[in-house]
Amino acid sequence: MAIKRGGKYVLLGIFALLSVLLGVGVGSVSLSPAQIITALAGGGEESVRSLVLSFRLPRVALAFLTGAALSVGGCVMQSALNNPLASPFGLGVSAGAGLGATAVMISGVTGALGAFLLPAAGFAGGLLTVLLALALARVFDSRLSGVTVVLTGMVISLFFSAIMDLASAMNPEYAQRIGLWQMGSFSARGWRGPAVLGPVLLVCLGFFMLRARELDILTFGDEQAQAMGVDPRRIKRSLIAVVAVLTGSAVAFSGIIGFIDLVAPHVARRIFGAGHGRSIPAGAVLGGSFMVLCDLASRTIASPREIPVGAVTALLGAPFFLYVFFRGRGR
C-alpha cells in the first residue's frame, strides 16, 4: 500500500465531497459548485436555492444515508456471522420489507400514518422477517452459527419473495408499482426520509462502534470468540436486531437496493483494514458516496427516463468489486 493511512482518509473525504457536489450539481439544470455553496449559504437565485434545498440535496442526502446504512449493516452482518457472504438482505430484510410494502399497496389501507405508512410497513416487514429468521435458526441451532442463520435467512427470503410475486401476479393493477418499489429509488421528495434515517444511522453507528472490538473477535468464529472472552450468543442477537432496524429503515424510504450491503464492506476492509473501528465508519462514507454516484447515474444515463438505482449499483459495483477484491491475487 503506497498511500499512508492518513492519506487514505483525506482521499475518502475528497471522494465523498466530490460525489455530493456531483449529485447536487448534475441534472436537467447543471449547477456549479459555487452556485451550490451560495445556495446552501442562503444566497443566489430563488429558483436555484429551491432546486438545491428542496429537490437535489434531500435526494442526495437520502441516497448517501441509505448507502451508508446498507454498508454498515452488511459489514456487521458479515462479521457477526463470520461469513463474508452474509448480508442483511440475505437475512430477509429486503424480502420482508417488500412483503410489508406490497401488503399495504394491495390492501389500499391509508391510516393515521399517512405518508409514513408505506415506509412503516416496509420497516416492520423487514424487522419482523429477521426476527422470524433468527427465531427459526435458534430452533435448529441454539448457538446461532453463521451457516444456520444464513441458510435460514435465505430460505425465508425466497419464501417471502414468492408470496410477494404471487400477490403481484394476482393483482396486476399494482404490479408495476410493486415492481418499481422493489427496484429501489430515491425519487421520494423532501426531507422526510433523511430526517428519519439520519438519526437512526447515527444511533446504530454508535452502537456498532462500541462493539467494534467484539466484532473483530467474532470474525474468528464462535469458538475462538468464546476463548477470547466474548459470548457470541448474546452479542450476536443484539447486533443482528440492530442491523435489522438500520437496514429496515433504509429500505423503508428507498425500496430494495441490492449489492451495496454485500460489496461496500469488502471494499472498505480492503482499503482501510479489517478492524471495525476503522472499516465501519470508512465503509459508511464509502457506501454513501458510492450510492450518490449510482443515483446520479440512474437519473442521467437514460435521461429523461430513470433507470432503477438497484440495477446501477450492480452494474457499477460488480466490476469494481472484482477489481478491488482480486487485485494482486492470482496471476
Next chain:
Amino acid sequence: MLVTDNISCGYGGEMVVRDVSFSVPEGGRLVILGPNGCGKTTLLRALMGILPHSGSVSVDGQGTERLSARERGRLMALMPQMGEISFTYTVMETVLMGRYVHMERNLFASHSARDIQAAEEQLHALGLWDERDRPITKLSGGQLQRVLLARTFAQEPKVILLDEPTNHLDLRYQTELVEELRRWTSMPGRAAVGVFHDLDLALAFADTVLLMDGGRSVYFGPAEGLDLKKLSRVFGMDVPGYMRASRERWERLEEGNGNI
C-alpha cells in the same frame, strides 16, 4: 490451579464426555490422550465454557460456571484447532485481540501501553516480529498457528488449553512450540492442558496424562506411571511395538549415515 470434578457434556442429547475429573497444579502440564472421537476436544470446549456441562470447573479456587465470558477469559484461554480465516487482520491486530479481556470498555476502545507491550513481547518471543504488519490471510499454516499461540499468550490467562497446537507445524516448529509451552508454564501461577495426537510430542510436553476412552477417564496420573498395555488397548494397536519399529527405522538411517 485447575480442578475439575465429574465433568459430563455432549451435543444435543448425546453424551460425549462422562464424569471426567482431574486437576492440574501450578506449573503443571497435562496432556489428554485418546483415540479420535474419545471426547478430548469436547472436554476442552466444556472447560472453556463453549459447551454447557455438568460437574464443576475451578481455577485458583474460583468456580467458572457463573463467570461471564470475559471473566472466564482472564482465567483461561483456548488455542483452538485452526479454522478458515476470511478476514484480513494483520498479525499485530490479531495478537492484540488477546488483550480484549483486559481492556476498558469505552467508545473507540484503544489499547493501553500495557496491551501493546504484551503483544509485542509475544511477537518477539515467537519469531513473528518481522511479520507484524502482514495480513494473516497471507501466512503459512505454521505462521498462523504461531500467531494464534501469540494471541493466546497475550491474553495472559492462568490456564492455557491447547487443541492440537502442533498441527500444521514442521518438526522444528513443533519442538520449538513445545519448548515455548514449557517456558510459559514454568512461570508462577500458570498451568497448561493440551491435546496432542503425536504421542512423542505429548510426552515431551506433559508431566501428567489423562487417558480417555469412549468419553471416560481410564487413567489419570503422572506420565511415568502410564500403563502401556492400557494405552495399547485404548488405541487398539500395539503402541510400544510401533514406537520400537520407529526407533529401529531411525537407527538404520543413522547407521547408513555413519551414525551422522
